[in-house]
Amino acid sequence: MLIRRAADILSSEITPPEIYRERRRFMQGMGALAAGAALGTAAEAEAGVRLAGVRASPYKLDDAKTPYKDVTSYNNFYEFGTGKSDPAENAGSLKTRPWTVAVEGEVRNPRLYDIDTLLKLAPLEERVYRMRCVEGWSMVIPWVGFSLRELIRRAEPTGDAKYVEFVTLHDPKQMPGQRARILDWPYVEGLRLDEAMHPLTLLAVGLYGEVLPNQNGAPVRLVVPWKYGFKSAKSIVKIRFVEKQPLTAWMAAAPQEYGFYSNVNPSVDHPRWSQAKERRIGEFFKRDTLMFNGYGAQVAQLYRGMDLKKFF
Ligand SMILES: Nc1nc2c(c(=O)[nH]1)N[C@H]1C(S)=C(S)[C@@H](COP(=O)(O)O)O[C@H]1N2
Ligand SMILES: [Mo]
DSSP: OOOOOGGGSOHHHHSOHHHHHHHHHHHHHHHHHHHOOOSOOGGGOSTTOBOTTOBOOSOOOSSOOOOHHHHTTSOOOGGGOSSTTHHHHHGGGOOOSSOEEEEEESBSSOEEEEHHHHTTSSOOEEEEEEEEOTTSEEEEEEEEEEEHHHHHHHHOBOTTOOEEEEEEOOOTTTOGGGGTTSSSSSOEEEEEHHHHHSTTOEEEEEETTEEOOGGGTSSOEEEOTTBBGGGSOOSEEEEEEESSOOOOHHHHHOTTTOOSSOBOOTTSOBTTBOOSEEEETTOSSOEEOOGGGGTHHHHGGGGTTOOTTTOO
16 A cells, blocks of 8 residues: 555544544534535535534424434444444445436426435425334434425326335445345335325435435435334435335335335234334333324324234
């Protein structure tokens, strides 16, 4: 290896990440004050960069937020490995600029969004949501984003649009996990159109007021807080409106274990374990899992008349 001059070494290589983040935040603050600038440039659109103009929202919780460290180092993102620390360690290879999101299928206005245009589609809000992984752990995360319905309204779905399919980037060069056949890549998820239109359904571009870290699904991911975490597809490149229920990556992998709906439901066990309780990351004792992850008052009417043991 060539010996580099000290001046060539990026500060990120020699500074512990926590301190680096703090320092960058501070310098950004100074820069913004000096230039009167609001948004960072595209080149600065990486984890740790403060998002400008984020509004408060009514979506708050009394629950303590899961610390930033845990939210960004205990992840599921199989494109970067199946271990919980793999995404934080490996997702640095994901390039989030340039990035486009295709909105297509049964819509009157198909469109290819550049990510920086998509970011300005609607005002960014902070929303604190409970998240429940099907594996039995949960977190409370302050996401930044806007309701997916803002994008859907502009797309104008046709009468044949019954479902929405979400597709993650497929690029084994950037996503080392895709070089192994862990899942049928790319990762695909889906919602019924009314679920996708629900105000709680979020397109997230940040957390803790900052640009999404790659391991959390940068530059844009879905967040559906009343469903198990795997419905919340990361690093989305395509949003497709379709007539038939999409085949999701998890249904393709294990249909007897993962259904299309995947609503958080303490009375429907996973075939291999109970779903009655969960461990909130950072807590010692388990908590009771709540129906629809505690969002029943908002979403139960979507499923009126459905047998949720059959449509799990
Ligand atoms: N593309 C993609 N999206 C994904 C996953 C994945 O492996 N690939 N894992 C899912 C699972 S199982 C969970 S619990 C959540 C975790 O999100 P977080 O790491 O931001 O908490 O992402 C979901 N989205
Ligand atoms: Mo999960």
